[in-house]
Amino acid sequence: MRGRITDDSATPRAGRRDYWGVVLDAPDAAMLARFYTELLGWQVHQEEPDFVSIAAPDGVAYLAVQTAAGYQRPTWPTTSGSPQMMMHLDFEVSDLGAAVAHAVELGATVADHQPQQRVRVLLDPAGHPFCLYLGG
Incomplete structure (x- = not known):
């Protein structure tokens, strides 16, 4: 740049x-x-x-x-007329279950819509979607 x-x-x-x-x-x-x-x-x-x-x-x-x-909290998945997600964060993890449990313990919520098997979409306390995913 x-x-x-x-x-x-x-x-x-x-x-x-x-x-x-x-x-x-x-x-x-x-x-x-x-x-x-x-x-x-x-x-x-x-x-x-x-x-x-x-x-x-x-x-x-x-x-x-x-x-x-x-x-305004974004919606996941995007729905017409609602604030949409403009970007999201991805974090690679080695133990998806443990990482999800830790995030939930800290205040995240697991999103209802989960588009992939090796990925979990969560919502942070302000509603931003973020993904925890298994690498490899």
Whole structure:
């Protein structure tokens, strides 16, 4: 991408400037960020009243959540006249049952519609669909 710094592999993670991420809208940024922090085992990277970013302990990817006034939960699967899912997160797991149970324990719900055998669609506490899937 033009204008983007390229990693030279010698710069320590904290000094890198090639981070990239995804930002989700939510009715409460802190609440949803806590959910993903606990689900993924990531750490809070930046926290402001209406914006929280979390990051993996390695790499340069982050997930951020921003409070959005008037937020409406997306529907899964998409139905006419309802807010539709614009994107979703995928997480590869080695034990689908354990990963689903952990997500539910943290506040996720299993979606009624499950389109694939090796994938489970869940809804985070703000209603965003995300997938846990078996790799390989």
